Amino acid sequence: MSITATQKRGFSAVLWDYLTTVDHKKVGILYLIGGGFFFLLGGLEALIIRIQLIKPENDFISAGLYNEMITMHGTTMIFLAATPLLFGLMNYIMPLQIGARDVAFPFLNALGFWLFFSGGVLLNLSWFTGAPDAGWTNYAPLSVQSPGHGVDFYVMGLQLAGAGTLMSGINFIVTIVTMRAPGMTYMRMPLFSWTTLVTSILVLFAFPALTVGLFLMMFDRMFDTAFFDVALGGNTVIWQHLFWIFGHPEVYILILPAFGIFSEIIPTFSRKRLFGYTAMVFATFLIAFLGFMVWAHHMFTVGLGPVANSIFAVATMAIAVPTGIKIFNWLFTMWGGSIVINSAMLWTLAFVPSFTIGGMTGVMLGASVADYQYHDTYFVVAHFHYVIVGGVVFALLAAMHYWWPKMFGRILHEGLGKLAFWTFFIGFHLTFFIQHFLGLMGMPRRYWVFLENQGLDTGNLISTIGAFFMTFGTIVFVINIVYTAMKGEKAPADPWDGRTLEWTLSSPPAHYNFKQLPLVRGLDPLWIEKTEGNGKMTPAEPLDEIHMPNSSIVPLIMTIGFFIASYGFIYQVDHKAWLIAVYVGMAIALGSMLYRSLKDDHGHHITKDELEREAD
Amino acid sequence: MSQDHSLNPETMPQDPAKATMEGKHKHLGLWIFLGGETVLFACLFGTYLALRNSTAGGPSSQDLFGLELVFLMTILLLTSSLTSVYAIYHMKNNDFKKMQLWFGITALLGISFLALEIYEFAHYIIDYGFTFRSSAFGSAFYALVGFHGGHVAFGLGWLIALMVRNAKRGLSLYNAPKYNTFGLYWHFIDVVWVFIFTVVYLMGMVS
Numbered sequence: 001m002s003i004t005a006t007q008k009r010g011f012s013a014v015l016w017d018y019l020t021t022v023d024h025k026k027v028g029i030l031y032l033i034g035g036g037f038f039f040l041l042g043g044l045e046a047l048i049i050r051i052q053l054i055k056p057e058n059d060f061i062s063a064g065l066y067n068e069m070i071t072m073h074g075t076t077m078i079f080l081a082a083t084p085l086l087f088g089l090m091n092y093i094m095p096l097q098i099g100a101r102d103v104a105f106p107f108l109n110a111l112g113f114w115l116f117f118s119g120g121v122l123l124n125l126s127w128f129t130g131a132p133d134a135g136w137t138n139y140a141p142l143s144v145q146s147p148g149h150g151v152d153f154y155v156m157g158l159q160l161a162g163a164g165t166l167m168s169g170i171n172f173i174v175t176i177v178t179m180r181a182p183g184m185t186y187m188r189m190p191l192f193s194w195t196t197l198v199t200s201i202l203v204l205f206a207f208p209a210l211t212v213g214l215f216l217m218m219f220d221r222m223f224d225t226a227f228f229d230v231a232l233g234g235n236t237v238i239w240q241h242l243f244w245i246f247g248h249p250e251v252y253i254l255i256l257p258a259f260g261i262f263s264e265i266i267p268t269f270s271r272k273r274l275f276g277y278t279a280m281v282f283a284t285f286l287i288a289f290l291g292f293m294v295w296a297h298h299m300f301t302v303g304l305g306p307v308a309n310s311i312f313a314v315a316t317m318a319i320a321v322p323t324g325i326k327i328f329n330w331l332f333t334m335w336g337g338s339i340v341i342n343s344a345m346l347w348t349l350a351f352v353p354s355f356t357i358g359g360m361t362g363v364m365l366g367a368s369v370a371d372y373q374y375h376d377t378y379f380v381v382a383h384f385h386y387v388i389v390g391g392v393v394f395a396l397l398a399a400m401h402y403w404w405p406k407m408f409g410r411i412l413h414e415g416l417g418k419l420a421f422w423t424f425f426i427g428f429h430l431t432f433f434i435q436h437f438l439g440l441m442g443m444p445r446r447y448w449v450f451l452e453n454q455g456l457d458t459g460n461l462i463s464t465i466g467a468f469f470m471t472f473g474t475i476v477f478v479i480n481i482v483y484t485a486m487k488g489e490k491a492p493a494d495p496w497d498g499r500t501l502e503w504t505l506s507s508p509p510a511h512y513n514f515k516q517l518p519l520v521r522g523l524d525p526l527w528i529e530k531t532e533g534n535g536k537m538t539p540a541e542p543l544d545e546i547h548m549p550n551s552s553i554v555p556l557i558m559t560i561g562f563f564i565a566s567y568g569f570i571y572q573v574d575h576k577a578w579l580i581a582v583y584v585g586m587a588i589a590l591g592s593m594l595y596r597s598l599k600d601d602h603g604h605h606i607t608k609d610e611l612e613r614e615a616d
Numbered sequence: 617m618s619q620d621h622s623l624n625p626e627t628m629p630q631d632p633a634k635a636t637m638e639g640k641h642k643h644l645g646l647w648i649f650l651g652g653e654t655v656l657f658a659c660l661f662g663t664y665l666a667l668r669n670s671t672a673g674g675p676s677s678q679d680l681f682g683l684e685l686v687f688l689m690t691i692l693l694l695t696s697s698l699t700s701v702y703a704i705y706h707m708k709n710n711d712f713k714k715m716q717l718w719f720g721i722t723a724l725l726g727i728s729f730l731a732l733e734i735y736e737f738a739h740y741i742i743d744y745g746f747t748f749r750s751s752a753f754g755s756a757f758y759a760l761v762g763f764h765g766g767h768v769a770f771g772l773g774w775l776i777a778l779m780v781r782n783a784k785r786g787l788s789l790y791n792a793p794k795y796n797t798f799g800l801y802w803h804f805i806d807v808v809w810v811f812i813f814t815v816v817y818l819m820g821m822v823s
Binding site for chain 1: 637640641644645648649651652653655656659660662663666667669670671672748749750751752753754755756759774777778781790794
């Protein structure tokens with residue numbers, strides 16, 4: 001295990017390295033690749049939806065395919081693109097920010113990635129035989145009645161991906177609680193690490209609700225149970241509750257890390273400490289707490305009664321308060337700072353008004369009485385795209401520009417970055433702003449066609465034109481990545497004059513991250529050393545050998561087992577021979593678990609000599 | 617840093633399960649995992665409470681449940697939790713043989729519980745024709761109690777694997793955390809059963 005093996009390696013060696021890696025940085029990169037791939041796929045689906053709606057009574061795609069398209073677009077973007085992209089960043093950056101050499105459970109970390117990825121692959125394989133078509137919310141009884149295997153793929157694919165996400169969440173919590181560097185108290189943690197912690201807590205308590213919902217759906221569809229079968233006393237609203245008990249926290253699982261990202265970028269490029277750090281932490285917790293109390297605002301029109309609707313309406317509107325605290329703190333951080341405008345900062349500046357619009361329409365939707373008018377119209381579509389794209393996607397793109405040098409050692413091209421920003425930003429507002437009005441005029445969401453001369457023609461045309469602008473911006477961003485990989489400017493350790501620990505390491509960092517753990521003296525530790533010290537972190541320990549986990553192929557094999565079993569579950573309905581796949585798959589998965597449990601794995605040590613030979 | 621994880625009475629730390637970094641991680645990680653498990657069972661309980669009167673003309677909880685059997689199952693599982701406490705107590709005293717013995721008793725009690733549960737389900741299916749598919753009540757009942765039973769079965773497999781693997785190796789700082797996390801898991805399974813006993817069986821008998 002030599003750390004000096006940095007010579008050019010063959011493709012298969014690199015592939016094997018990534019298939020067996022338990023290094024949080026490489027797992028992070030795998031998440032970014034996987035999430036990025038599904039993001040492009042989901043974007044393509046969105047473009048097809050918009051082309052279908054470019055004119056009245058269009059027949060670009062069939063009605064059935066359209067249903068599959070909207071279902072897969074939503075499912076892909078939420079579960080397979082936004083969540084894993086954020087998890088990739090958390091994986092890569094959070095341990096560096098808190099001064100850790102790895103995560104608490106490196107093996108589990110790799111397993112979490114592979115489960116997510118296999119779930120995504122499984123879900124998308126359904127395209128060959130008929131994709132799920134009951135909407136991303138998969139409401140019963142529509143989903144139970146849906147013919148073919150589409151919804152089965154949804155159920156099994158999300159079960160796999162969800163299990164992976166839950167594991168990563170547990171891993172992040174333990175990492176942050178136990179592995180912070182000396183002096184890195186909770187109230188000195190960078191906001192991105194804070195939001196990683198709070199997001200992981202949300203994952204922990206939200207995903208099991210989805211797990212149960214998916215199990216019940218699986219039992220109803222594959223084993224003829226009666227959870228959602230009204231004839232046998234079942235209740236379809238149970239699915240809605242379980243789905244949204246998960247689903248509403250899920251939107252905070254997405255947006256809180258985004259808030260964390262902006263809370264890193266704004267102080268760096270304003271060259272000012274984050275305004276109201278304590279209030280920011282408090283607001284994060286408050287949003288997370290309230291996020292669990294509001295799921296029924298997705299169900300105002302179900303008929304839960306005026307009391308339930310009122311309580312959930314008030315709780316929903318209350319979230320505007322901590323969110324407002326955050327918005328104002330970002331503005332006050334910039335106030336009086338010496339602001340640098342670059343691509344990362346452009347996405348951040350665009351986020352503030354875009355997200356605020358989404359927040360305001362959220363309060364409108366939260367008014368339960370008015371919601372009867374908005375429910376299931378394009379107003380809702382506009383609202384959640386303003387918060388998810390204007391919040392999460394802008395944050396992801398800002399984070400790519402901000403942390404790309406750290407992760408890949410090269411700086412993304414600024415010109416291309418700005419071109420991508422302006423086209424995407426204009427396209428985004430062109431696409432979705434008009435949808436508020438389409439919704440208010442009565443256009444329902446999820447409809448395959450609309451009739452002409454109902455005041456919807458121009459709006460839909462504008463919306464589709466905007467989608468092409470966004471596509472162009474995305475393509476420019478991909479070109480930027482390719483260009484940077486080939487000709488990009490080499491990044492120093494600290495390209496942005498940063499404030500937090502990740503900028504004390506080389507770009508990209510050594511696989512053990514910190515040769516000696518740093519001593520943290522306060523919030524923004526690097527900035528403190530720059531202004532009050534000699535610009536370098538003081539080591540908190542003498543140079544000593546470092547204990548590192550061993551690579552392992554077992555996470556991948558275990559995942560393959562679950563993947564095979566999932567396929568078996570889906571098709572055993574048609575022919576009992578498929579049960580063989582279930583048994584074989586489960587045998588592989590459980591056998592891998594047994595192997596993992598019984599085989600001793602003590603990890604390995606990097607010796608002092610090796611560390612001393614690494615000159616920095 | 618020493619690679620020797622074996623213990624002897626002189627070098628034994630106070631709590632071998634949490635003496636290493638890995639041990640601390642596993643201890644905290646399993647607690648957090650149980651937080652997620654709590655939500656999982658809460659959702660199943662919620663579903664059961666919503667559907668427990670939806671018998672669709674089939675047998676109801678009063679027709680089915682007999683408290684004698686369930687009481688015996690409860691005693692078995694609660695006792696197995698107690699014996700696992702003894703096992704962990706002996707682990708902290710570095711008495712490997714007694715730890716294995718008490719974990720062995722735990723496993724036997726768990727197997728007995730599982731056998732009675734299988735008997736119970738078979739009884740409902742054969743004598744009453746009450747299945748997973750009979751009614752929404754049936755689906756919810758078997759889902760909730762079956763998920764618990766599945767957890768018991770998984771725990772037994774886990775425990776037996778640990779005991780067989782380490783039978784000849786004795787206690788070490790490497791395997792002590794593994795026994796410890798199992799102990800935590802087993803208590804949780806026990807607590808869930810207490811709620812099942814109350815919510816499913818006791819409430820099912822009176823309402």
